[in-house]
Amino acid sequence: MTFNRSNLFSLFLLHLLVPTQVQALNADGVLLLxxxxxxxxxxxxxLRNWNYDDKTPCLWTGVTCTELGKPSTPDxxxxxxxxxxxxxxxxxxxxDLFSIPDLRILDLSSNFFNGxxxxxxxNATELSVISLGNNNLSGDLPTSIxxxxxxxxxNLSANAFTGKIPLSLSLLKNLTVVSLTKxxxxxxxxxxxxxxxxxxLSSNFLNGSLPPDLGGRSLHYLSLSHNKLSGEIPPGFAAKFPANATVDLSFNNLTGPIPSSLSLxxxxxxxxxxxxxxxxxxxKTLCSIPSTLSNPPNIPENTSPAIAVKPRNSAPPTNSSTEQPNQTVKSKLKPSTIAGIIVADIVGLAIIGLFVLYVYQVRKRRRSPESNTFSFFTICLDKNEAKKSKPSFVVGVNVTDSPDAKTACGSCINGGRYDETSTSESDVENNNQQTVQAFDRTDGGRLKQNAQTKLITVDGETRLDLDTLLKASAYVLGTNVTRIVYKAVLENGTAFAVRRIETESCATTKVKDFEREVRAIAKIRHPxxxxxxxxxxxxxxxxxISDYVPNGSLLGSLTATKASSSSSTPSSQHPLSFEARVKIARGMARGLSYINEKKHVHGNIxxxxxxxxxxxxPIITDLGLDRLMTPTSSSPCYQPPERCTSEKPNPKWDVYSFGVILLELLTGKTFSVDQDVDQWSELLDGSEAEEKGRFLRLVDGAIRSDVARHEDAAMVCFMLGIECVSSLPxxxxxxxxxxxxxxxxxx
Structure with missing residues (x-):
């Protein structure tokens, strides 16, 4: 009886174990877990759907499988x-991740992996793609590569790897794309x-000289910029490169002449x-030629005219003391050489004359009212022309010759960067109002005088003729659903940012109310x-109308940094340094502090x-825009959580928005309110040394080398950012x- 019970128990266990073995996760899945x-x-x-209960990991997020194993088996x-x-x-x-034998593509870029x-x-010898860029990885590269x-x-860009680049890496025959930048x-x-x-290999600490055997005939892009390379460029360097290859050797310590290879x-x-x-x-810097005047070589017959003007001594020099004082030295130049020099001079003068004529014609076209570049004020007349009505305008402009006028703007620049700088040469006068002419758009775009209107200055400092404004060239800087921002350049070079606001989105229907709000905003002045x-x-x-800032927005700088860090595609834009980021944060804080001290809130930083x-x-823009136009949708990640329950802004809103931007400046990553604050706060629970180490792993890889020299300063900024984004105001x-x-x- 006992024997039978034992057999039954064994059969029961077997019944339980067999299905478990059939449904067990395969080897690759265990390694992924x-x-x-x-x-x-x-x-x-x-990774929520990564479960041990599955037979294979082929349906897991981010995982791709291929039928390679024996049919009807778990593998x-x-x-x-x-x-x-x-x-x-x-x-x-x-x-264990690298023990997956058939792993070919591994992309974990733009995360927070450390160590x-x-x-x-x-060990995964089948790997063809390894992309770990924009993380916090450190240490040396294994020589087993x-x-x-x-x-x-x-792609290992934007990390904190140190040590030398392994020689074994350069010997891989199938390697086509390598990004170790930052x-x-x-x-x-x-x-x-x-x-x-x-x-x-840009933005590292590579030193020594350039290897003459670097790269081959397949190279299309090479960047060694922002390193510490020194010495002369070897004559054979880039000799094998294609003529259309891109080579960047900027910001090193290279010396001597640039070789004459076509690609360079x-x-x-x-x-x-x-x-x-x-x-x-x-x-444009020409190389100096060693002087040989003391013993000049014979110049061949086919020498260019520029060199041939130096006479050739075909005979031994004679004693000057035997020559007569009034003896005339005959020129050794051939008539054909002299003729060549004369022809070259004539051609050169002709080219200069054509260039001067071209510049004159260009300037003449730019000054003409019929110029192809449109006047920004004509945009305001488009709808009136369509309605065949004669518009009436009240124009208020304030142009000063202060230094601030050259570097400020009231627009949100989304459409690109403009590097033109502007100067203000307008006369400064103290009239608040001036009677000018109103215009309607007729006769194919030409503007004709129509009726009386007013020119109102914001602070009574200047007067500007409307005709000058009508001739301004305009360029679109950015657009969105409710408004367009232009850069307007007057004939004297003065540039403004001009924001166009549709009547439907304007917060007031009365010009006096609009003027009062504009004047109130204009009184808040700060660098x-x-x-x-x-x-x-x-x-x-x-x-x-406000001042124009020539260097774009912080959004453009942050976007360029993220794009270059998360992609192996070369980028010509270099990221902001740690010092520049601290400077931006400090300037933002000063501006916002001044706004709050004046009992105002920006509310949309x-x-x-x-x-x-x-x-x-940094120059803060869009202050008080909510007074002039109906509110538009704002970026939720920069808004405090209490905004959903509070209609009236308060200074703590600006503090929160500032904190989000400060953390983005430090980490180089888009900030997530619900996730990042709790995650980063947990990392700061520990000793001071542990907190500093964890923080350094979160720092943007593009500035990690700078932060390593200023750890304490960076840590202060990071802790300050965490305090600013507290969920409790x-x-x-x-x-x-x-x-x-x-x-x-x-x-």
């Missing part, structure tokens, strides 16, 4: 790709990379800038606030409302306290 368990934070829950479908970019994952990269690459990182013979793309690599650049098409001669001068001792084409110059009131639209002048000094500091804290930061 090891990776999942190494993740400290998954705020987007992208029939093998993991060949893991792609999880920009998922806000925090943790280290588990060594070093494990020694087993390149040469075992990944199938590797085609390697790290802390040092030492010599290894030769090789013969099959590589894109090689970006085809580059722009900017590709060699930042090397004061470089000379030769394409630079970090835009200067409002005037306004234009029309039947169908209004114009708000975001990166595209922060303009940068030529010295990267009463726990946030005031902007005045923020300014005091940033003033103590030494960079």
């Amino acid at each position: 090891s990776f999942k368990y190494s993740i400290l934070s998954d705020p987007l829950s992208v 029939m479908f093998r993991v060949t790709s893991l792609v999880l970019p920009n998922k806000h994952l925090l943790g280290s990269i588990a060594p 070093s690459l494990p020694d087993s990182a390149f 040469n075992s990944v013979t199938n590797l085609q793309l390697l 790290n802390s690599f040092s030492g010599d650049i290894p030769g090789g990379f013969e099959a590589v098409q894109v090689l970006d 001669l085809n580059q722009k001068a900017e590709s060699f800038s930042g090397n004061p001792e470089l000379c030769g084409k394409p630079l 970090n606030l835009v200067r409002i110059r005037g306004f234009c009131w029309g039947n169908d639209e209004k114009l708000l 975001k990166p595209n409302n922060i303009l940068l002048n030529s010295e990267n000094e 009463q726990k946030r500091p005031s902007m005045k306290e923020v300014v005091q804290a940033l003033e103590k930061v030494s960079v």
Whole structure:
């Protein structure tokens, strides 16, 4: 009886175990779960469906499988790709991940992975794509990288890798794209990379001289800028490069002449800038030629006229004492040579004359009322022309010759950067109003005088003739649903930002109310606030005129940094330095503190409302815009959580928005209110050393080398940002306290 019971128990166990074995996760899935368990934070829950109960991981987020194994077995479908970019994952990269035998594509870029690459990182010999850019990885690259013979793309940009670039990396035959930019690599650049098409080693600490055997005939892009390379460019360097290849050697310590290889001669001068001792084409700096006047060589018959003017001594020199004082020395130049010199001079003068004539015609066309560039005031008349009605305008403009007028703007620039600088040469007068002529749009775009109207200055400092404004050239800077922003350039070079506001979105229907609000905004003056110059009131639209800032918005700078960090595609725009970011934060804080001290609230602080002048000094724009037009949708990530329940803005709103931008400046990542605050706050629970180490892993890879030299200052900024984005308004500091804290930061 006992025997039978034992058999029954064994059969029962077998019945339970057999299904478990059939449904067990395959080997690749187990290795992926090891990776999942190494993740400290998954705020987007992208790994939520990674479960041990599945037979295979082929339906998991980011996982791709291919049928490679034996049919009808758990390993029939093998993991060949893991792609999880920009998922806000925090943790280290588990060594088991690289034990997946058939893994070919690994993309974990733009996350918060930290630590070093494990020694087993390149055990997956089938890997063809490794993209780990824009993380917080550090340490040396494993020398075992040469075992990944199938590797085609390697993107480790914007991390904190150190040490030398392994020679074994340059010997991989299938490698075509390599991006190691924005790290802390040092030492010599290894030769090789013969099959590589894109090689970006910029923004590191690489030193030594350029290897003459770097790259090959397949190279299309090479960037070694912002390193510490020195010495002369080897004569054979770039000799194999295609003529249309892009080469950037800027901001190093290179010296001597630039070799005359076609690929180097085809580059722009900017590709060699930042090397004061470089000379030769394409630079304008000519190389000095050693003097040989003491013993000049014979000049051949086919010498160019520029050199042939120096007489050739075909006979031994004679004793000057035997020559007669009035003896005339005959010229040794051939008649054909003299004729060549004369013809060259005539051609040169003709070219100069044509150039002067061309410049004159261009300026004449620009000054003509019939110029193809449109006058920005005619935009305001389009609807009136369609309605065949004669519009009436009240125009208010205030132009000063103050330095601030050259570097400020009242627009939100979304449509690109303009590098033109402007000067203001307008006369300054103290009339508040001036009678001018109103115009209607007739006769194919020509404006004719129609009726009397008024020119109103905002602060009574100037007078501007309307005809001058009508001839201004205008360029679209940015557009959205309710408004357009132009750059308007007067004939004297003065530039303004002109915001066009549709009547439907205007907050008032009376010109006096509009004028009162504009004057109130214009009274708030600070070096970090835009200067409002005037306004234009029309039947169908209004114009708000302010100073123009030439260097674009903070949004443009942050977007360029993120794009270049998260992609292996080369970028010509260099990221803001840590010092520049602190300067921007400090200027923003000063401007916002001044606004709050004057009992005002901006209420819509975001990166595209922060303009940068030529010295990267921030200029806050759009102050008081809610008084002039109906509110538009704002970016939720820059708005405090209490905005949903509170209709009236208060200074703590500006503090919160400032904190979000400060954290973006430090981390280089888009801020997420619900996820990042809690995650980063948890990282700060520990000793001071632990907090500093964790913070350094969050820092934008583009500034990590700068932050390493200013750890304490960066830590103060980070802690300040965390305080500013507290969910409880009463726990946030005031902007005045923020300014005091940033003033103590030494960079």
